Amino acid sequence: MDNRPIGVFDSGLGGLTGVRELRKRLPNENIVYFGDTGRVPYGSRSPETILQYARQDIAFLLSKDVKCIMAACGTVSSIYPAAEAAKLPVPYLGVVDAAAREAAFVTRNRRIGVIGTAATIRSRSYETVLRKLVPGVEITARPCPLFVPLVEAGYVDHSALDKQQVTRLVIAQYLAEVREAGVDTLILGCTHYPLIKEMIGWYMGRNVTLVDPAQTAAPPWREGLYTALPDGAELRYSGRILRCVLTPGHTPGHLCLYDPEARRLFCGDHVLFHITPNICRWQGVQDSLGDYLKSLDRTAELDGVELYPAHRAETGDLRTRTAELKAHHARRLEDTLRIVGETPGLTAYEIAGRMRWSIRCRSWEDFPLTQKFFAVGEAMAHLDYLEVRGRVCRREIRGKRVYFAGAGDKI
Numbered sequence: 303m304d305n306r307p308i309g310v311f312d313s314g315l316g317g318l319t320g321v322r323e324l325r326k327r328l329p330n331e332n333i334v335y336f337g338d339t340g341r342v343p344y345g346s347r348s349p350e351t352i353l354q355y356a357r358q359d360i361a362f363l364l365s366k367d368v369k370c371i372m373a374a375c376g377t378v379s380s381i382y383p384a385a386e387a388a389k390l391p392v393p394y395l396g397v398v399d400a401a402a403r404e405a406a407f408v409t410r411n412r413r414i415g416v417i418g419t420a421a422t423i424r425s426r427s428y429e430t431v432l433r434k435l436v437p438g439v440e441i442t443a444r445p446c447p448l449f450v451p452l453v454e455a456g457y458v459d460h461s462a463l464d465k466q467q468v469t470r471l472v473i474a475q476y477l478a479e480v481r482e483a484g485v486d487t488l489i490l491g492c493t494h495y496p497l498i499k500e501m502i503g504w505y506m507g508r509n510v511t512l513v514d515p516a517q518t519a520a521p522p523w524r525e526g527l528y529t530a531l532p533d534g535a536e537l538r539y540s541g542r543i544l545r546c547v548l549t550p551g552h553t554p555g556h557l558c559l560y561d562p563e564a565r566r567l568f569c570g571d572h573v574l575f576h577i578t579p580n581i582c583r584w585q586g587v588q589d590s591l592g593d594y595l596k597s598l599d600r601t602a603e604l605d606g607v608e609l610y611p612a613h614r615a616e617t618g619d620l621r622t623r624t625a626e627l628k629a630h631h632a633r634r635l636e637d638t639l640r641i642v643g644e645t646p647g648l649t650a651y652e653i654a655g656r657m658r659w660s661i662r663c664r665s666w667e668d669f670p671l672t673q674k675f676f677a678v679g680e681a682m683a684h685l686d687y688l689e690v691r692g693r694v695c696r697r698e699i700r701g702k703r704v705y706f707a708g709a710g711d712k713i
Contacts, residue, residue, distance in 0.1 A: 304369050305332075306332075306367050306368060306369035307331070307332035307333055307334045307366065307367075307368050307369070308324065308328070308331055308332070308333050308334070308368060308369065308370050308371075308372065309333075309334050309335075309336070309363030309364075309366060309368030309370065309371045309372070309392075310324070310333055310334070310335045310336070310363075310371075310372045310374050311335070311336040311337070311338070311359040311360070311362075311363060311371070311372075311373060311374065311375065311378075312336075312337055312338070312373075312374045312375040312378075312493055313337070313338050313339075313341065313342045313343055313344040313345075313355075313375055313377065313378075313450070314337050314338065314339045314342035314343070314450065314453075314454050314494070315337055315339070315453060315454055315494065315497075316374070316375070316450065316453060316492060316493035316494030316495070316496075316497065317335065317337060317374030317375060317493050317516075318335065318337070318374075319374070319493050319494075319496045319497065319514070319516035320372055320374030320397070320493055320515075320516040320519065321333055321335050321374070322516070323516050323517050323519075324372070334363060334366045334368055336359055336362055336363060338355065338359060339454070341355060342450065342454060343377075343419065343447075343450040343451065343454075344375065344377045344378065344419065344421065345377045345418070345419020345420050345421045345422060345445075345447065345450060345492070346419070346420055346421070346447060347421065349381050349421065349425075352377060352378060352381045352421060353381055353382065353383075355378075356373070356378045356381065356382050359378075360390070364390075364391070364392070368392060369392055369393075370392050370393045370394075370395065371390065371392055371393070371394050371395070372394075372395040372519065373394070373395065373396050373397065374397065374493045374516060374519070375397070375492075375493060376397055376398065376418050376419065376422045376491045376492040376493060376515055377418070377419045377421045377422050377492070378396075379396035379397045379398045379427070379515075380398055380418075380421065380422045380425040380427035380428075380491075381421060381425060382396070395519055396519065397493065397515035397516070397518070397519040398427045398428055398431060398491075398515075399431055400515070400518040400519040401428070401489050401490075401491070401513050401514075401515040401518045401519065402428050402431035402432050402435065402489070403431075403435065403518070403585060403586075404513050404518040405428075405432065405487045405489050405513045406432060406435035406436045406439075406585075407585045408487055408511050408513070409436065409439075409486055409487040409511075410486050410701065410702075411484070411486050411701045412436055412438055412439045412440060412698075413439075413440045413442070413483060413484050413485045413486060413487075414432060414436070414439055414440070414441055414442075414485055414486075414487045414488070414489065415441075415442045415443070415444070415477075415480040415483065415485035415487065415488040415489065415510075416428045416429065416432075416441060416442070416443040416444070416488075416489045416491050417443075417444050417445075417446050417449075417476070417477070417480065417488065417489070417490060417491055417492075417495065418443075418445065418446070418489075418491030418492050419445065419446075419447065419450065419491075419492055420445040420447050422445075422491050422492065423443050423444065423445040423491075424445075426443075428441075428443070428489055428491055429441050429443060440483070442479065442480050442483040442485055444476055444477065444479060444480050446472075446476045446477075446492075446495075448472050448476075449472070449476075449492065449494060449495055449498065450492065450494045452468070452469050452472065452498070453494040453495075453497045453498060454494075457469045457498075458497040458498055459497065459498055459499065459500040459501060460500075466501065469498055469501055470501055470504075470505070473498070473501055473502055473505050474505060477502070477505055477506065480506075481505070481506055481507070481510075485506075485510060486509060486510055486511065487510065487511045487513060488502070488506055488510055488511070488512050488513065489513045489515070490502070490512055490513060490514055490515060491515065492515070493515055493516050496514045496515075496516055496517075499512055499514065531546045531557060532546070532548075533546060533547065533548035533557075534546060537559070542561060542563070542564075543561070543562065543563065544559040544560065544561055544568070545559070545560045545561075545562060546558075546559065546560075547559070547560050547567075547600070547601065547604075548597075549569075549570075549572045549597035549600065549601060550587075550590070550593040550594070550597060551572070551579070551581055551590060551591070551593045551594025551595070551596075551597045551598075552570075552571045552572060552579045552580065552581060552594065553571075553584070554584050554586070554587050554590070554593075556570060556571065556572060556597075557570070558570055558572055558601065560604065560607070564608070565604075565606065565607045565608060566607060566608045566609075566610060567601065567604060567607045567608070567609055567610065567620070568610045569601070569609055569610065569611055569612070570611070570612045571611075571612050571613065572597065572598075572601065573598075573601065573609060573611060573620065573623055573624070573627070574611050574612070574613055574614070574616075575611060575614065575616035575617060575618055575623060576614055576616045577613065577614070578627060578630055579594075579627075580676050580679065580680060581594050581631070581679075581680060581683045582676065582679025582680055582682060582683050583679055583682035583683050583686055588686065588690060589686050589687055589690045590683050590686065591631065591683045591684055591686065591687040592687050592690065594631075595628060595631065598624050598627060598628060599624075601620065601624070602620060602621050602624040604620065605620065605621055606620075607620055609623075631684070634657070634680070634684055635684055635687065635688065637657050637658055638653065638657065638681065638684045638685060638688065638694075639688060639693060639694070639707070641653050641656045641657065642685075642688075642694050642705050642706065642707050643707045646704075646705075646706045646707065647699065647704045647705070647706065648704060648705060649702055649703060649704055649705075650678055650681050650682045650685060650703070650705070651678050651681075653681050653685065653705065654666075654674070654677045654678045654680070654681035657677070657681060659677060661673055685705055692708070693707070693708070694706065694707055694708070695707075695708060
C-alpha cells in the first residue's frame with residue numbers, strides 16, 4: 303500500500319475546493335496542499351510565467367514525496383503541456399478534460415458556456431476538448447478576471463450581504479452575454495469559482511447545469527490514481543488465488559473474481575438472481591448492452607461454479623441464469639424496437655415511459671424518481687445497441703434527441 307500523500311496546488315484558495323472533494327472520496331488519504339497566495343492570480347499572467355510557476359509548484363510537491371499531483375487550477379491545467387506532464391515521476395491530474403467531458407455528457411441543447419481566467423479563455427483548452435466530444439457545439443466563452451480576487455478577499459457565497467451584493471453585480475456584468483446565448487450548461491473553468499457557485503447559479507437560472515471542475519477532476523478512478531486490474535490478473539492472499547475476469551456491461555470496468563481451486567465466482571453485479579443487473583448508457587461507451595452480453599457469454603464458460611452475487615441471498619446455476627438474462631434483454635430489445643416503429647420521433651425518456659417494466663406502478667408518472675433514472679438508462683442502452691446495428695437512428699429535432707426506425711445519420 304502506498305502511504306505517500308497526494309499533492310494538490312493552485313494559485314491561491316480555489317484549489318481547496320479540489321481538496322474538499324478529495325476528502326469526500328478518499329477520507330483516509332493524506333494531502334499536501336500548496337496555495338500560491340503570494341503570486342495570485344495566475345490567470346492575468348503570460349503563458350511563459352504561468353508555466354514557470356507551475357513547474358516550481360510541482361517541484362515543491364515532488365520534494366514532499368507525493369504519489370500523485372493534482373493541478374486544482376484551471377489556468378495551469380490549460381497551459382501545462384501534456385507531454386511534460388507525461389514525463390513526471392508520478393501521475394498528474396488536471397481539471398480541463400474531466401470538466402469538458404462532464405459538460406458534454408449533461409448538455410441537452412449543445413450550447414455550453416465556459417468562464418475562466420483570461421489565460422484559460424485565451425488558451426481555448428475547454429473549447430478544443432468540447433469540439434471533439436460534441437459535434438456542432440455552440441460555445442460561449444467569457445473571461446472573468448475579477449472573480450479570483452473577489453474570492454480571495456472573501457466576497458463568496460454566504461458572506462456578508464454587502465459583499466454578496468458586490469459579487470452579484472460583477473457576475474451580472476460578466477455573464478449577461480453567456481445567459482443571453484441560451485446555454486444549458488456552464489463550466490466553471492476555475493477552481494475559485496465554486497466558492498461563488500450559488501450566486502452564479504442564481505443569476506444563470508435553475509435550468510442551467512453548473513459544472514464544477516473540482517468535483518469532476520477529483521474522482522481518482524478517472525485519472526489513473528489507482529492501478530486498474532487487467533483481465534487475468536491474480537490477487538494472492540492467505541494462500542488463495544483470485545483471478546480477475548473483466549466483465550464490462552453493468553459498469554465499464556466491472557470485473558468478477560474467480561477462485562479456480564474452489565471453483566467460486568464472486569460475480570458482483572454481473573449476474574444477479576431475482577433481479578436483473580441494471581445496464582445503462584455510460585459516457586465514452588458506445589454499446590454497454592453489447593458489452594454485457596459478450597461478458598455473459600464469457601462467464602458462462604465457467605460452468606459448474608458456485609456463485610456469490612453482490613445483492614440478495616439468491617444464487618443458482620450460472621448457465622441457466624445466463625440464458626434467462628439474455629432472453630430478458632432480447633424481449634426488451636423487441637419492445638424498444640416496437641415502440642420506435644409505432645411512434646417515431648420519441649426521446650429516450652418517452653420511450654422508457656412506454657416500455658414494459660416489472661415495477662408495480664399504475665403509470666410512468668407514478669414511477670419513483672430513482673427508478674425512472676434506472677429505466678431511462680436502460681432504455682438508452684438498448685437504443686444504443688439497436689443503433690450500432692443499424693436498427694434505429696438518432697436525430698436532433700428542435701433541440702431534442704429523438705429516435706426513428708432504420709439506419710440514418712448519427713449525431
